[in-house]
């Protein structure tokens with residue numbers, strides 16, 4: 359086989375992989391928007407969110423900009439709507455007032471863009487230009503669509519009314535009794551990636567980083583453990599809260615995780631239109647960074663840094679190598695992690711023994727995004743790509759990094775190096791946390 363032939367074979371596989379990932383994302387966008395009627399699509403369900411019909415056309419608009427116009431060099435389809443769907447031009451709260459495409463128009467727009475994008479995918483060489491190298495632009499657009507699908511899922515959670523989404527229950531706990539925490543050894547490890555083809559600019563480049571030995575919670579903090587903090591008066595005791603966290607809690611009258619309500623017989627919550635008792639062994643979700651931080655202080659612990667999280671998730675002490683995922687280098691399967699909206703809730707602690715990391719940390723990928731104590735900045739050697747607005751404009755002390763993805767994150771949009779970020783007050787996202795502590799002398803692993 360000649361080099362050209364082997365490059366072409368690689369290119370065909372890349373094209374097939376990109377087409378499959380784009381198709382899966384679109385099936386999900388359609389399912390999330392077909393689940394409600396036109397009135398619900400246009401309506402703003404919360405000031406925190408865009409109308410679903412905005413997300414849908416915005417997905418198409420970004421795909422048109424990157425794949426049809428930039429990669430494909432084709433004529434614009436709808437240059438007149440560029441501004442309406444530019445997330446930097448209009449805050450979410452202002453989007454319902456824009457002259458948005460209606461549901462039927464938005465659906466036919468995204469369909470038309472997708473046909474052109476597939477045509478581009480078939481014809482464009484997947485080498486010679488960084489944007490198309492190993493189908494990067496197609497991977498970026500896929501991840502963008504999946505991220506908006508997760509945002510639309512969060513809008514569904516905020517929506518009032520009867521349940522419209524359905525999914526099977528997640529697997530039960532299968533690990534037996536797990537230790538509460540595991541020791542992650544100190545020393546250098548490789549953080550970030552220079553090799554992952556669809557990794558975004560903020561995950562790059564790979565670099566060596568030394569971390570002191572620490573103890574990490576084996577699983578995310580559960581609703582049952584969190585309820586003990588609540589019932590012990592944790593929300594009324596300033597001692598557990600940072601000054602910013604206490605001010606936030608007081609100003610907003612926060613008394614429990616979002617969607618939780620205290621009844622005579624304990625805590626209940628609303629989940630995609632279903633009112634139900636909280637599940638004690640399920641990771642807590644819909645807590646802000648400030649609540650996570652207060653719980654950790656109450657428990658005599660702290661939130662992990664981003665580097666500690668990544669070392670827990672990727673470092674293999676036997677080889678000294680960093681893996682792509684906690685379980686190894688293979689893509690996430692249903693046995694590894696609760697991803698992709700396969701279930702409409704986090705799975706119980708211990709439900710994914712096959713997804714544990716070499717050091718024995720469970721459920722780092724999927725279930726709930728995990729708050730870390732780290733502000734979002736670029737890694738040493740960071741270079742914006744393909745544009746500053748992807749992540750560089752968010753660098754600074756106002757955003758905290760979240761890791762690992764949630765039950766609403768697709769496998770195309772998560773990996774051991776993936777970095778998410780949000781304001782520390784955010785609660786409508788599918789965020790939970792786990793805690794850590796420094797290893798004492800003699801515990802250094």
Ligand SMILES: [Fe+2]
Nearest residue numbers: 416445502506
């Ligand atoms: Fe977007």
